[in-house]
Amino acid sequence: MPKACYLLTLLLLCVLFPLLAQPPVQPIRLELPFLPEDTEAEVIALPDSSLLVYHKTSNTWETKATFHFTKYDHKLEEVWSDTAKLNPDSDYIRYYTEQPYTYIVYGGDNLQKYTFLRLHNKTGNIWHKRFEIEQIEAIYEYNVLNGNYFVIGRSKKDQKPLLLHLTPASSEIKILPSVYGDQSTFSDLLADPEQGRVDAILTESNGRISRLQVKSFDAQGELLKNYFILQKDDKSLLNAEITPGDSTQKMLLGTYGTRDLRYNQGFFTAPLASRVVEGEFYNMLQLKNFLKYLKPRREERTRRREAERLRSGRRPGYRYRLLLHDLITTPTGYVLAAEAYYPQYNNTSSGNFGFDRTLNTFRRTQQEGYKRTHAVVLGFDKNGILLWDNTFPLSNVTTPELTHAVELQRFPDGRIIMAYPEDNKIIYHLMEEDRYDDEETELEISTYQEDDKVQDSYQPGIIRWYGNHMAAFGFHRVKPKNGDNRMIFYINKISF
Structure with a gap:
């Protein structure tokens, strides 16, 4: 390398490394006088770098309730606030944003009645309508295209998933042709406004x-x-996410299995138009960092054992259940993330029968939740070729339902962050393509004053926001240096 180039590279590293190594800061904190015992709160990031805070306050029996919506700008200063008159038993389920609106769906005590609310992001104007959907008793997914609703719900009749189309103007409800087999289900639902279509996988x-x-x-x-x-x-194709774009450009990125369809053996990518004939398949051993959540010696033994199985023509011995995240489109390709999990059981006096390998006897077990081992992120180019992968080990992370435990965000400079809340801390991992770092990094949520002490933390959460910023939120019981305790709902801006 010429001396001038070497010096320039060294100079750039000296400038960039301190920037990359800087810990995140919390420049702004908002405290709201909400009480966890009578308040349900949600924080939603809007496309214009603002936040929408929804909160419902109700009495114990939910015979009375108020529904509030407040928009805050990127400085967490209030822009507008409004309320809606909904049935007191209305409970938030999901939201979807299609500019200039945010759409929210609510359920209630009656499992066939749902309220769909539309809120104008700029003005705060609210419209809502209640639908009685006799065919379903739960809603899993919700997309909107040109003001029409696409809903995936659970069939009241046979518990299978159903895809429905709702027209708010006419109140028409239409079942769309979708699931056929007894074990069939939905993998992805993507509204693509530019192409005027919704794709269901x-x-x-x-x-x-x-x-x-x-x-x-x-x-x-x-x-x-x-x-x-x-x-x-x-190879059986198990789950996939679909990219936006016209039919000639659309890609499928997902997971495949072999003999046991409960477990994933690797990842695949394929152009939609090719019907997977030209697809790329990557088993776990081809990923540089997938097994990094293991101790080094165990990873080495696993790789050696599995390589030998492949050489002898046997099926892989590793088995992973993976929960996919929504696909992220980048200027040069795509980012796909997944969480590896397994069901966690507890001994109990009643429940399902399980098999205890240690005692070699049957015992009663009950599923407690879904425990994570690690999360993986993969970067692909526009043609679906794997460029890099990285891993975030997860310890003691369990969710009662099979929902995402970590939040994923791609920063404008190409870095990827994965983060999850734990009491009054945010556990996070910053990734630069395939450069693996096993150091677990945590950030304590700051208060208004340095002397303030957080005594209790409830329902913590974190969401991606805009640029290099995320929003952490939840309930705090704060003890000031002088004065009485205060219970508040906080939102902290975290800048990386």
């Missing part, structure tokens, strides 16, 4: 093999195209 399974099917609908719920994505050799 179905995993079809008979218990032995599985394949993917992609159905594309227009805003009125009419079927535009149907794609059957065939498996390759002995």
Whole structure:
């Protein structure tokens, strides 16, 4: 390397390294007088770098309730505030943002009645309407295209997932053709406003093999195209996320399995139009960092053992359950993340029968939740070629339901952050492509005053916001140096 180039590179490293190594800061904190015993609160990041804070206050029996919506700008200063008159038993389920609106769906005591609320992000104007949907008893997913609603719910009749189209103007409810097999389910639902379509990905399974099917609908719920994505050799396609764009550009990125469809053996990518014939498959051993959550010696033994199995023609011995995150589109490709988990059980006097390998006897067990081992992030180019992978080890992270435990965000400079709340701390991992760092980094949530002490923390959360910023929130019981304790709902801006 020429001396001038060497000096320039050294200078850039000297400038960039301190920036990358700087800990995050918390420049702004907002405290709101909410009490956890009578307040349900949600924080939603809007596309214009603002936050929407929804909170419901109600009495013990939910016979009276008020529903508040407040918008705060990037400095956490109030922009507008409004209320809506909803049934007191209305409970927040999900939201979806399609500019210039944010849409929220609520359930209630009656499992067939749902309230759909539309809020104008700029003005705060609110419209809502109640639908009685006789076919379902729960809502899992919710997208909006040109003001029409696409809903995935659980069938009241047979507990299978259903895809519905709702037209607010006419109150029409239409069941869309979707699930066929007993073990079939939905993998992804993506509204693509630029293309005027909604893509639904179905995993079809008979218990032995599985394949993917992609159905594309227009805003009125009419079927535009149907794609059957065939498996390759002995690989069953389990789950996938779909990219935006026209049919010639769309990619599927997901996971595949082999003999046991409960477990993932690797990742695949494929152009939608190719029906996976030209797909790329990557098993776990091909990923540089997937096994880094293990101790080094155990990782080495696992890689050695699995490589030997592959050389002898046997099936892989590793088995992972993976929960995919929504796909992130970057200027040069895509980022796909997944959380590795397993069901966690407790001994109990009643519940399902389980098998105790230690005692070699049957005992009664009850599922307690879903425990995580690690999260993985993969970077692909526009053609679905794997560029890098990285891993975030997760210790003592359990969720009662199978929902995302960590938040994922890509910063404008290309760095990836994965983070989750733990009491009054944020545990996070900053990733620069495949450069692995096993150091667990944590950030304590700061208060207004240095002398303030957080005595209790309830319902902590963190969401991606804009640029290099995230928003942490939850309830705090704060003890000031002088004065009485105060219970508040906080929002802290965290800048990386």
